[in-house]
Amino acid sequence: MAIDINEYNSKLKPTWCPGCGNFLIHMSLKKALSELNITPSQTYIAFDIGCNGNGADKINTYAFKGLHGRAIPLSAGLHLANRKFTVIADLGDGACFHEGLDHLIHAIRSNYDITIIIHNNQNFALTTGQATLTTDEEKPMYGLPDSKPERTLEPSEIILSANPSLYARGYSGDMQQMTELIKAGIQNKGCSVIEIMQLCPTYNEECTPQWFMQRIHKIEDTNRTLEEARKVGTITDESINTGIIYRNTQLKTFYELLENRKDTQTELVDEVKQYDVQKLFDQFK
Amino acid sequence: MPANRYCIKLGGESGQGINTLGILLSKAIKSIGYNIFSYREYPSLIKGGVASYQIDLASKYIASSSKSCHILVILDPEAVHEYLHSLNANGILLYDDKQVVFTQEEQDWIKQNNVHTIYLDSQTIAINAGGSPIMSNIVMTSFLWKLLGFNPEDLTNIVKEIFASKGDDVINKNILCLNAGYNASEFKNEYLQNTLIPEQLKQENSSKILTGNDAIALGAISAGVRAYYGYPMTPATTIFKYLGNTYKETGILIKQAESEITAVQMALGSMAMGTRALTATSGGGFDLMQETISCAGITETPLVIVLAQRIGAGTGVPTWTGSSDIHTAVKSGHGEFPKTVLCVSDVQSGYILIQQAFNIAEIYQIPVIVLTEKQIAESLFTVETLPQPLQIQRGTYDGESRYTITNTGISPRWIPSFDKKPYLNTSDEHNQNSQSTENAEEIKAMSDKRMQKHATLLSNLPEPTLYGDPNVPTVLVGCGSTKNPVIDAINEGMNIAYLHYEYIFPTKTQALMNLVSSGKRIIFVENNQTGELGKILTEASGYQFKEKVLKYDGRPLFLEDILNIQI
Incomplete structure (x- = not known):
């Protein structure tokens, strides 16, 4: 029995542009939580700044809308303090690959047991359409009438270079698949990166639902080497593969590798009390 | 001599x-x-x-x-x-x-x-x-x-x-x-x-010999700190060293983060989840943490940062001492929000003030900065015992809305739990129900509520302490490591008293102004170039220091520097 999805609704209605991919991403996240029977009070979402972050007060879970680019380290801190919570970092391609790129790489290599949802709409939309590293190289953008001089980078290359525990790609027009991918991310023990190719009818109007539908190709969830995953993950002019691209079930999480926490059953939140430091003090001579 | x-x-x-x-x-x-x-x-x-x-x-x-x-x-x-x-x-x-x-x-x-x-x-x-x-x-x-x-x-x-x-x-x-x-x-x-x-x-x-940073680490353990997030920077690094080398005994989670921004964000996240987490850094790393201090301010999330000072702007003189980040700490973070700055001077104060920092951070739901200096952080002090630890105070209480407007400015904050109502901490300006707002009245009301905590806290903080004979005509004023050569000079027989600030922001001024109005000669002593504490005290009291002893060559205030003051 899934939890009623209305449980996850706040009193406010979303404010995104008509046709924005965020509506269905937001809905898929709620649906994934409900289908996994994770209650609003068992969920903690760290929202970044950007159009996605405007969803923070539109969902009824524990949440923290913090700073631009910092949803990932904030999530890591939330998670390590109480691993019983389902912790999700929700951020855009600007936050993830520009302001906070270091956090993405280090979170993957640290392998915190969190789920990172990247809303990849190929631009900084909330500040009205600046280029990101996923923006098409030829495309004129805000303040860049002749397009950006920098090269485009492939998120899958960045993510796979750090050997993630799970990497999946969804499309904001396919709620059913997104829900399944987010569920897989939450259920995976380790750092799960879910990249969502997001419609942005205002600042990326060329990439219409039809444009995406011609290119989207769903792939199977099978064992792949990193090399195979790179091939499958590469976006070409003709095709964008969606589905679970890579899993590495061998990786231990950050917390599991902490020698001093191995035999501890409690969480850090349970342990705040006065500690007698006399023995430690006595070790000083 | x-x-x-x-x-x-x-x-x-x-x-x-x-x-x-x-x-x-x-x-x-x-x-x-x-x-x-x-x-x-x-x-x-x-x-x-x-x-x-x-x-x-x-x-x-x-x-x-x-x-x-x-x-x-x-x-x-x-x-x-x-x-x-x-x-x-x-x-x-x-x-x-x-x-x-x-x-x-x-x-x-x-x-x-x-x-x-x-x-x-x-x-x-x-x-x-x-x-x-x-x-x-x-x-x-x-x-x-x-x-x-x-x-x-x-x-x-x-x-x-x-x-x-x-x-x-x-x-x-x-x-x-x-x-x-x-x-x-x-x-x-x-x-x-x-x-x-x-x-x-x-x-x-x-007796034992230990450094000022050892004392801060011991105080943090005593206060129930369960996670330390750090990035190496002298002279803060030895806090990481001590907590790391004792982690098997204490069970504290240790994380060397990829940057100071990460370290402070992880601390913020862990504090929001309801444990106690610490991070420590020095000047440049502290600059990187300032956006998060501002975020802690508006989201009303408890946060404690140790700022171990060294001398100079930029890279400065990394392994030498000074207290040139007082102003940075007090003015840290964009926007207007309440915060507290405490100032460590020795082993005893390091042990106690870090505990106090966590209590204040949690009760008032504000960022707290604990200042120390290389001269305290890395020097060895002789101590017989540690003071009695402070009782842990968390200030949590249940409520309907996370940002409820109250007389004290302190809203309900409860530790996230499966059986409690979820809430949003938000760095957008917000109303009492955590909803983002651009409404003029709501912006003003929430700003006033937050700043009310500054007034509530100020009324609960102690005045600075006066050391030495209160009847002598000359009183030195300072904070941090200034205390140590001045007290030693008093013990050498120098005919002075000393007013020492541990709680430097928000700023108590009554004791200082009483000394001024009783006609004492006031001499201000600091280990920096522009008299940073003095500026904070002037801003709070209106009193202009006429006599200042300032040293900013990377060396500490030596005992002779105090004994040579003409009184």
Whole structure:
């Protein structure tokens, strides 16, 4: 029995542009939580700044809308303090690959047991359409009438270079698949990166639902080497593969590798009390 | 020259083991019943350059360094030129390298000041005694020990203790070298220093020596800190070292983050989830943390940061001391929001203030910055016991809305739990129900609510403490490490009192203004260029300091710097 999805609704209605991919991403996240029977009070979402972050007060879970680019380290801190919570970092391609790129790489290599949802709409939309590293190289953008001089980078290359525990790609027009991918991310023990190719009818109007539908190709969830995953993950002019691209079930999480926490059953939140430091003090001579 | 203390300085090449030798000697001197205060000078590099280790010893508690020493032990020819002039008149220079060549100026200076120079071929003595060349340091130390007039058994005990993990062979060789150094024929009775050295305590000495950073780490453990997130930066790094090296005993989660931004964000996240987490940094790292301080301010999330100061803007002088980040701490973060800045001065205050910082951060749901300085962070203090720990206060209580407007400004905050109502912490301006707002009335009401916490907190903070005789005409004012040479100067008989600020923001001014209105001569003393605490006090009280003693050359305020103030 899934939890009623209305449980996850706040009193406010979303404010995104008509046709924005965020509506269905937001809905898929709620649906994934409900289908996994994770209650609003068992969920903690760290929202970044950007159009996605405007969803923070539109969902009824524990949440923290913090700073631009910092949803990932904030999530890591939330998670390590109480691993019983389902912790999700929700951020855009600007936050993830520009302001906070270091956090993405280090979170993957640290392998915190969190789920990172990247809303990849190929631009900084909330500040009205600046280029990101996923923006098409030829495309004129805000303040860049002749397009950006920098090269485009492939998120899958960045993510796979750090050997993630799970990497999946969804499309904001396919709620059913997104829900399944987010569920897989939450259920995976380790750092799960879910990249969502997001419609942005205002600042990326060329990439219409039809444009995406011609290119989207769903792939199977099978064992792949990193090399195979790179091939499958590469976006070409003709095709964008969606589905679970890579899993590495061998990786231990950050917390599991902490020698001093191995035999501890409690969480850090349970342990705040006065500690007698006399023995430690006595070790000083 | 201070009368009630004796000062030893070791000088050598950086990376030559000066620090290890200094700690060994500090422990040995402490073990025979002295109070010591040890201070390091070293360059920001791993090998090469000169470094020193200075030990001041006294029968009473001291917490400051002297500017000049009675005896200088030189282990590297370059160091002699750097440190020769820090010797007192009639002092002793002990060196062990034939390559030491004094310039004409140095030869004249040695003569004029009646300095005794003693050359000891420590390496040959070590080898002849059956040790290795590196044990020349032990030869020098034991010869020094003899000059001081101390019993060789006491030094032997400490050597055994320090080298315990290295095995019997190393210990035995070191002891052979120790004895050879102690009995070296270069010794003459006229060199004996015992008339200059204060009397040692007669009772058994159970005191410990630890650094200011050790005290902050112990206080954090005591306060229930369960996670430490750090990024290396001198002079904050040794907090990480202590908490890391004791993590098996304490169970504290240790994370070396990829940047200071990450470290402080992880701390913020863990605090929001309801545990206690700490991060520590220095100037540049603190700058990176400031956006998060602002975020903690508006989201009303408890946050504690230790800011261990070193001197200078930019990279500055990374391994030297100063207190030039007071203003940065008080003014940190964009926008307007309440925060607290506390200022550590020694082991006791480091232990207590870090506990207080967590209580204030949680009760008032604000960022708290705990300032220390390299001179406190890395120096060794002698202490008998730690003060009684503070009771943990978390200030949590349940409510309907996370940002409910109250008289005190303090809203309900409950630790996230499966059986409690979820809420949103948001850095968007918001109404009482965490909904983002651009409504004029709501913006003003929430801003007023937050700032009300500043007023509530100010009314609950203590006034600064007055040390010394309140009837004397001259009062010095300061914070942080300023306290230590000033109190030591009072104990040397200087006719001053001292007003000491531990809680520097929000700022209490009544005690200061009472002194001003009673006609005292007020002298402001700080280890920075522009009188940063003074500016904070002026802003809060309107009082303009007419007399300031400011030092900003990377060196601490030495005892002589205070004694030389004309009163």
